[in-house]
Amino acid sequence: MSATILVFAEQRDxxxxxxxxxxxxxxxxxxxxxxAQVVAVVIGDAxxxxxxxxxxxxxNKVLIAEKPALGxxxxxxxxxxxxxxxxxxxxxxxxxxxxxxxxxVAPRVAVKLDAGLAGDCTLLKVNDxxxxxxxxxxxxxxxTDVKVISTNKVFTLRPNxxxxxxxxxxxxxxxSLSVDxxxxxxxxxVTAMTQSSGKVDxxxxxxxxxxxxxxKGPEHFNLIEELAAELGAAVGASRAVVDxxxxxxxxxxxxxxxxxxxxxxxxxxxxxAIQHLAGMSSSKYIVAINKDKDAPIFQVADYGIVGDAFExxxxxxxxxxxxxxx
Amino acid sequence: MKLIVCINHVPDTxxxxxxxxxxxxxxxxxxxxxxxxxxxIAVEECLRWKEKHGGEVIALxxxxxxxxETLRKALAMGVDKAVLLKDDSKxxxxxxxxxxxxxxxxxxxxxxxxxxQSIDSDEAAVGQMVAEMLGLPSVSVAVKIExxxxxxxxxxxxxxxxxxxxxxLPCVFTxxxxxxxxxxxxxxxxxxxxxxxxxxxxxxxxTNKSEMLTIYKPAPKAAGRIVGTDASAVPELVxxxxxxxxxx
Numbered sequence: 059m060s061a062t063i064l065v066f067a068e069q070r071d072x073x074x075x076x077x078x079x080x081x082x083x084x085x086x087x088x089x090x091x092x093x094a095q096v097v098a099v100v101i102g103d104a105x106x107x108x109x110x111x112x113x114x115x116x117x118n119k120v121l122i123a124e125k126p127a128l129g130x131x132x133x134x135x136x137x138x139x140x141x142x143x144x145x146x147x148x149x150x151x152x153x154x155x156x157x158x159x160x161x162x163v164a165p166r167v168a169v170k171l172d173a174g175l176a177g178d179c180t181l182l183k184v185n186d187x188x189x190x191x192x193x194x195x196x197x198x199x200x201x202t203d204v205k206v207i208s209t210n211k212v213f214t215l216r217p218n219x220x221x222x223x224x225x226x227x228x229x230x231x232x233x234s235l236s237v238d239x240x241x242x243x244x245x246x247x248v249t250a251m252t253q254s255s256g257k258v259d260x261x262x263x264x265x266x267x268x269x270x271x272x273x274k275g276p277e278h279f280n281l282i283e284e285l286a287a288e289l290g291a292a293v294g295a296s297r298a299v300v301d302x303x304x305x306x307x308x309x310x311x312x313x314x315x316x317x318x319x320x321x322x323x324x325x326x327x328x329x330x331a332i333q334h335l336a337g338m339s340s341s342k343y344i345v346a347i348n349k350d351k352d353a354p355i356f357q358v359a360d361y362g363i364v365g366d367a368f369e370x371x372x373x374x375x376x377x378x379x380x381x382x383x384x
Numbered sequence: 385m386k387l388i389v390c391i392n393h394v395p396d397t398x399x400x401x402x403x404x405x406x407x408x409x410x411x412x413x414x415x416x417x418x419x420x421x422x423x424x425i426a427v428e429e430c431l432r433w434k435e436k437h438g439g440e441v442i443a444l445x446x447x448x449x450x451x452x453e454t455l456r457k458a459l460a461m462g463v464d465k466a467v468l469l470k471d472d473s474k475x476x477x478x479x480x481x482x483x484x485x486x487x488x489x490x491x492x493x494x495x496x497x498x499x500x501q502s503i504d505s506d507e508a509a510v511g512q513m514v515a516e517m518l519g520l521p522s523v524s525v526a527v528k529i530e531x532x533x534x535x536x537x538x539x540x541x542x543x544x545x546x547x548x549x550x551x552x553l554p555c556v557f558t559x560x561x562x563x564x565x566x567x568x569x570x571x572x573x574x575x576x577x578x579x580x581x582x583x584x585x586x587x588x589x590x591t592n593k594s595e596m597l598t599i600y601k602p603a604p605k606a607a608g609r610i611v612g613t614d615a616s617a618v619p620e621l622v623x624x625x626x627x628x629x630x631x632x
Contacts, residue, residue, distance in 0.1 A: 374621070
């Protein structure tokens with residue numbers, strides 16, 4: 059069993075993504091059970107300042123790969139850097155958050171390390187000194203328990219499932235990681251990034267308010283948007299309303315949309331087809347508002363109101379406003 | 385242009401999953417199998433590239449004889465050639481990638497396409513692994529790809545927006561919904577596909593690096609609470625969310 063777990067701590071624009079903290083914390087929990095160290099690696103062009111903060115989530119040390127060329131994401135350059143980091147500290151276990159970047163780079167890291175990969179894990183346990191990963195399959199209709207049997211092992215962790223908790227405030231010592239990177243290592247480069255909108259992205263939100271066909275038309279989504287604004291939530295959508303052109307594809311939650319795991323998912327006028335549930339059943343709490351008492355969504359909801367969304371949404375927005383002292 | 389598109393044969397999205405008696409696989413009786421929806425988008429992209437740039441599209445799959453059904457769908461859509469790496473053994477993602485990479489290497493294509501993930505294993509990894517094994521660049525979750533003079537400019541989906549990525553061909557792409565709308569095969573295409581040859585090759589045996597211990601269905605959720613039937617239930621709902629669930 060490895061004496062060191064390496065964690066790739068994703069940052070964008072000089073700030074760690076929350077899944078980076080979650081991955082470090084999860085690594086700490088496993089490391090404590092197998093008697094290992096946790097070393098994080100941070101990659102970018104100006105990341106020395108933020109690196110020590112990973113100590114607060116359980117990192118014993120942080121490796122810093124800092125170069126102007128690494129300021130923008132490059133699949134192959136980042137894969138090489140993470141693999142070199144693992145080799146430099148003889149880490150045979152690597153944790154990577156299953157974000158867009160993580161899911162992109164992890165398979166290449168796995169091949170570089172000749173490692174088996176367990177992706178999008180929702181639970182990690184230690185059985186007889188071995189890590190056993192649980193991961194969803196068939197869009198979450200089933201789960202598998204998986205063991206990586208190669209010496210080196212790569213795991214990606216689904217965001218918002220492992221709790222980051224709060225930082226203990228400890229600062230981790232840092233060390234510079236020098237990786238030999240030539241132009242050939244940057245065989246793909248990000249040249250630009252466009253934001254879809256200023257609002258919270260559904261894949262990163264802690265609260266989501268989703269609308270479905272029960273809203274009857276795109277013009278009624280303002281009720282969803284108002285509730286979302288009051289809750290600081292992202293707006294989500296069912297496939298039906300995206301296919302109908304009422305909402306953009308980047309809001310779609312479900313098997314062919316995004317998989318989300320917020321603390322609270324409010325489904326309004328969403329019937330709860332299997333493919334939609336596939337995208338949100340990991341939510342910690344689910345509220346359903348639907349006129350149809352037999353809608354399948356009520357089978358997964360923790361709380362529900364069987365009633366008219368047009369009446370309930372404004373009332374809910376007002377009640378939340380009252381709660382916020384407005 | 386020589387294009388290879390890797391496709392998979394998967395249960396359709398409405399399938400109710402039941403675990404087989406051995407606890408290591410799903411019950412296949414009564415299940416309708418389809419071409420992985422993301423792979424269908426990948427096939428379509430290849431056909432469009434061929435229409436624009438000329439060349440050949442090869443559909444490649446790994447599996448048993450039943451995978452031929454899925455290859456025929458790709459042939460019906462218009463791919464030129466179909467290849468089955470015939471092997472029924474249990475393979476993990478790494479072993480699947482290795483078998484595909486071994487075949488693709490000898491073909492030396494200009495681009496290789498995958499769907500972003502297979503809706504059975506949901507690993508979203510094979511495309512990138514194959515790229516690494518072949519020493520090629522890869523761009524995953526692509527929603528738009530433009531090619532000019534051997535360079536691809538790709539929009540890929542990330543949290544909060546899109547990244548523009550530039551990579552030189554040969555390159556591996558994994559397709560996301562929105563990249564295109566796959567065509568329906570014409571009747572002529574479907575009839576023609578029945579008699580098109582499917583090349584069979586035997587891949588090297590797998591060396592798996594991970595092992596599935598068991599597959600199971602999630603525990604049924606405890607029944608939720610219907611708080612009411614109109615707006616008068618809202619204060620109680622908010623109270624429960626605030627005091628009990630503690631999420632607002």
